[in-house]
Amino acid sequence: MNKKTILVTGGAGFIGSNFIHYVMKKYPEYEIVNLDKLTYAGNLENLKGVDDKQNYHFVKGDIGNRELVEYIFEKFSPIYVVNFAAESHVDRSIEGPEIFIKTNVYGTHVILDVAKEYWQKNDMFNSARFLQISTDEVYGSLPLESEEKFTEESPLKPNSPYSASKASADLLVRAYYVTYGMPVLITRSSNNFGPRQYPEKLTPLIITNALQGKPLPVYGDGLNVRDWLYVEDNCSAIDIVLHKGKIGEVYNIGGGNEWKNIDLVNLICEILGELTEKPVEEYKKLITFVKDRPGHDRRYALSIEKIKRELGWNPTEDFRDGMNKTVKWFFAKTKSYLYRE
Numbered sequence: 194m195n196k197k198t199i200l201v202t203g204g205a206g207f208i209g210s211n212f213i214h215y216v217m218k219k220y221p222e223y224e225i226v227n228l229d230k231l232t233y234a235g236n237l238e239n240l241k242g243v244d245d246k247q248n249y250h251f252v253k254g255d256i257g258n259r260e261l262v263e264y265i266f267e268k269f270s271p272i273y274v275v276n277f278a279a280e281s282h283v284d285r286s287i288e289g290p291e292i293f294i295k296t297n298v299y300g301t302h303v304i305l306d307v308a309k310e311y312w313q314k315n316d317m318f319n320s321a322r323f324l325q326i327s328t329d330e331v332y333g334s335l336p337l338e339s340e341e342k343f344t345e346e347s348p349l350k351p352n353s354p355y356s357a358s359k360a361s362a363d364l365l366v367r368a369y370y371v372t373y374g375m376p377v378l379i380t381r382s383s384n385n386f387g388p389r390q391y392p393e394k395l396t397p398l399i400i401t402n403a404l405q406g407k408p409l410p411v412y413g414d415g416l417n418v419r420d421w422l423y424v425e426d427n428c429s430a431i432d433i434v435l436h437k438g439k440i441g442e443v444y445n446i447g448g449g450n451e452w453k454n455i456d457l458v459n460l461i462c463e464i465l466g467e468l469t470e471k472p473v474e475e476y477k478k479l480i481t482f483v484k485d486r487p488g489h490d491r492r493y494a495l496s497i498e499k500i501k502r503e504l505g506w507n508p509t510e511d512f513r514d515g516m517n518k519t520v521k522w523f524f525a526k527t528k529s530y531l532y533r534e
């Protein structure tokens with residue numbers, strides 16, 4: 194019972210796998226159980242380097258499978274749950290919302306409820322923590338011209354089936370705290386970038402398409418603004434919230450780097466130009482403006498004053514350094530992918 198076991202869900206995906214690498218390095222004494230369904234977005238290659246360690250355990254399965262989740266609790270007795278598992282791509286949620294409701298709402302409910310039952314039965318509420326990984330998208334959109342930022346007190350106004358499913362999960366998690374006194378925490382982060390991301394989201398899509406000479410799709414006028422957070426900074430924030438956060442609270446996590454999509458794409462082209470010694474124009478001429486996504490949120494910006502003030506967390510990665518590392522990582526991967534047998 195005293196051994197610290199973390200159940201990480203969705204640990205074969207982008208942020209979850211980076212978090213597992215982070216935790217295995219920082220807390221080598223912890224046991225890690227990774228429950229992942231291995232959808233198109235999950236990739237066991239993301240766990241290379243940790244998957245052979247004795248304190249790492251992988252279970253393939255769905256967070257919505259109650260029997261399986263109960264079995265995992267009985268077998269491993271996790272004291273922490275970090276729930277990353279989700280369908281995470283807005284465009285896919287517009288095409289087919291149902292799986293988003295199944296995984297993000299129902300799945301979260303199952304894992305939350307099993308954790309509650311298990312921790313209550315074993316009198317673990319005092320030391321256990323359930324950390325729900327959420328998103329700034331639950332707050333909706335801000336106008337481009339405003340200076341406003343979302344705080345943890347901002348109303349939830351999700352605009353896509355994806356963000357609506359994440360907001361629903363947040364409300365369930367909150368209700369378990371209020372109703373049952375369950376030890377929960379929620380983090381809402383801005384757009385992450387970094388290694389190990391499936392190349393359908395903006396950063397890895399642009400890098401991998403550029404390297405293959407394919408069009409670089411930019412929605413609408415390209416002026417939509419996102420606040421970019423290096424994935425390792427998100428991991429350090431999640432770590433601090435898990436260990437020091439106040440039960441029942443929500444913490445925003447942002448990088449303080451607001452970029453227009455088109456400027457970000459140009460920056461990636463410039464980094465690729467330096468890296469491959471091809472003229473930057475070769476990459477920039479691939480930029481193609483495409484029809485805007487329906488209900489496309491214009492601007493997201495997060496106030497991170499609370500986590501700074503209460504937990505002393507700050508993002509540390511310089512934005513350009515982080516983007517350089519990310520481009521280099523995908524460059525190495527894409528080369529091996531392009532030239533494989």
Ligand SMILES: NC(=O)c1ccc[n+]([C@@H]2O[C@H](COP(=O)([O-])OP(=O)(O)OC[C@H]3O[C@@H](n4cnc5c(N)ncnc54)[C@H](O)[C@@H]3O)[C@@H](O)[C@H]2O)c1
Pocket residue numbers: 202203204205206207208209228229230231232233234235236254255256257276277278279280281282296300326327328329359381382383384385386390391
């Ligand atoms: N990527 C971002 O910029 C970002 C920003 C804010 C919040 N988030 C949130 O962070 C979390 C992780 O995001 P990501 O970008 O790493 O996602 P991802 O799509 O890269 O990975 C999701 C992982 O969850 C797994 N999964 C999906 N459905 C499952 C199910 N039913 N049971 C078990 N596993 C399942 C997938 O196989 C995959 O490994 C999500 O909850 C997302 O909403 C992401």
